[in-house]
Amino acid sequence: MTRAHAPGKAILFGEHAVVYGRPAIAVPVHQIRATADVSDLPEAPAGAVFLESEATGTRAWLNDLPEDDPLRRITQSTLDRLPAASRHTLSIHITSTIPIASGLGSGAAVSVAIARAVSQHLGQPLTIEAVSALAFDVERLHHGTPSGIDNTVISYETPVYFVRGQPIERIKVGAIFDLLIGDTGVPAPTVEAVASVRRRWEAERETMETLFDSVGDIVRRARTAIESGHVAALGPLMNENQSLLAEMGVSSPELDRLIDAALGAGAFGAKLSGGGMGGNMIAVVTPDRNRAITAALLQAGATRAFATQVGT
Ligand code: PMV
Numbered sequence: 001m002t003r004a005h006a007p008g009k010a011i012l013f014g015e016h017a018v019v020y021g022r023p024a025i026a027v028p029v030h031q032i033r034a035t036a037d038v039s040d041l042p043e044a045p046a047g048a049v050f051l052e053s054e055a056t057g058t059r060a061w062l063n064d065l066p067e068d069d070p071l072r073r074i075t076q077s078t079l080d081r082l083p084a085a086s087r088h089t090l091s092i093h094i095t096s097t098i099p100i101a102s103g104l105g106s107g108a109a110v111s112v113a114i115a116r117a118v119s120q121h122l123g124q125p126l127t128i129e130a131v132s133a134l135a136f137d138v139e140r141l142h143h144g145t146p147s148g149i150d151n152t153v154i155s156y157e158t159p160v161y162f163v164r165g166q167p168i169e170r171i172k173v174g175a176i177f178d179l180l181i182g183d184t185g186v187p188a189p190t191v192e193a194v195a196s197v198r199r200r201w202e203a204e205r206e207t208m209e210t211l212f213d214s215v216g217d218i219v220r221r222a223r224t225a226i227e228s229g230h231v232a233a234l235g236p237l238m239n240e241n242q243s244l245l246a247e248m249g250v251s252s253p254e255l256d257r258l259i260d261a262a263l264g265a266g267a268f269g270a271k272l273s274g275g276g277m278g279g280n281m282i283a284v285v286t287p288d289r290n291r292a293i294t295a296a297l298l299q300a301g302a303t304r305a306f307a308t309q310v311g312t
Contacts, residue, residue, distance in 0.1 A: 001039040004116035008032040008098040009105035009153045010181060010273045010282050010308070012226075012234075013241050014162075014219040016197050016248055018147040020209075022216035023163045025171065025223060026153040027310050029181065034096040034109035036117035041089040049075060053094040053110070074111040074138045078118045081130065085122055092118065099304075101187040103274020108150035111135035131155050144191050145198075159310060161223050173311030174229025180262065180283045180293055181273070184254035185303030188278030193250050196277070200249060211244050218244075226310075234284045235268025242271035250276030254301065259283075261300035265293040 007028040014024025041050060049062035051071050058071055065072040075092060079085040092114060098106035115134045119126040126134075135151035149162045159171040201208040218241050225233040242259060245251055251259075255272045258281045262270040267283035274280060285293050290307055297305040 001037055002117050002121035003035060003037050004113050004120060005033045005035050006109040006112035006116065006154050007157060008109055009150060010179065010280070011103070011149065012179075012273070012282070012310075013222045013237065014215055015149075015272075015274055015276070016194070016245065016250060017212040017215035017219075018149055018162065018164060019145060019194060019197070020201070020212050021164055022212050023161055023219045023223075024147070024149055025159065025161055025219055025226070026149050027159045027179075028153055028157045029104065029308050031306055031308050032096075032098045032104060034094065034098055034106065034113040036110075036113040037093040037095075038117040038121040039091050041091045044089040046089060047086045049079070049090045049092065051075065051092050051094070053096075055094070055096050055100060055106075055110075068141055070107060070111065070138050070141050071114070073141060074114045074134060075118065077134050077137060078115045078126070081126065081134070082119060082122050082124050088122060090118065090121070099183060099187075099280075101189045101279065102183060103188070103190070103272070103276070103279035104181070105150045105154050105274075108135050108139060108154045111138045112151065112154050128155050143194055145194060159226070161219075171223060172227055174227050175231055176309055176311040177231040177234070178285050178287055178290060179308050179310060180267070180285050180290065180297065181306055181308060182258045182262065182281050182283070182297040182302040183304045184252070184258060184278050184280070184301070186252065186254050186278030188252075188275055190275035193275035193277045197248055197250060208248070211247055215241060215244050231284065232268055238269030238271045238282075238284060239263075242269075245272055245276060252277050254278065255281050257300050258297055258302055261296040262293050265289065265296035267293055
């Protein structure tokens with residue numbers, strides 16, 4: 001059997017504006033991950049592939065799944081890249097601790113784990129770049145018009161400064177810092193949030209472009225703060241980014257409640273992370289406030305709250 005993992009991710013700054021060409025910053029989150037186990041199926045005919053995923057309730061032969069099923073798409077496109085793959089039979093079992101539709105990259109992580117495990121199992125491991133490109137293709141099914149940030153940060157497993165269509169830039173973290181991630185428990189498919197921003201952009205182009213420009217400025221300042229280890233500066237930048245996201249219409253009462261609770265309990269700053277309209281929020285915190293802020297998040301209705309460190 002071959003096992004491969006892929007981490008979750010959090011967008012620190014710049015979601016949505018990144019779809020419109022502005023930069024964004026994202027980090028891998030190793031506390032949550034998707035896992036793919038691949039083994040041979042000795043009794044099956046050559047080329048047969050069986051897929052199982054608890055999270056999506058899938059238990060089916062690859063060819064019986066709809067053609068636009070994301071699990072089918074990533075498995076098929078990975079096999080298509082590997083010479084002589086059709087001589088093999090495979091059983092693929094997927095598990096994930098990343099909540100679905102919550103802004104933490106579950107779709108991209110499942111794709112990356114499958115591409116890694118299948119290619120390794122067949123003795124032809126794909127490069128990071130190839131895995132990321134395959135996962136990007138599947139992101140189109142999840143997102144419609146993905147920027148590519150999710151598959152990039154999850155494949156490279158490093159903090160990234162990302163601009164759509166440009167080569168990846170890794171960020172050097174000047175001083176390790178602590179993040180808390182709080183889940184509203186409200187599932188929010190990214191495709192809907194992205195479509196709602198698109199509708200606003202079509203109706204009020206100038207206003208939205210101005211908001212995106214302001215986000216771009218924040219992201220550039222945040223990069224400098226992260227690289228120079230100026231952690232306290234990240235708080236106000238997060239709060240500013242959150243105000244702009246709220247103006248874009250992608251915050252929600254549940255997100256606002258968790259963000260207010262984190263700030264009230266002493267976080268440097270807090271914002272939604274990912275598509276928004278539900279899903280998760282993040283807060284930059286000092287280790288000594290970690291517990292109090294976690295308690296405040298749970299008290300304010302978070303279904304889960306956990307800590308991660310950036311730069312380790
Ligand atoms: O909701 P997530 O974690 O998939 O993040 C989406 C980020 C967006 O900027 C809203 C969309 C994108 O493709 O970049």
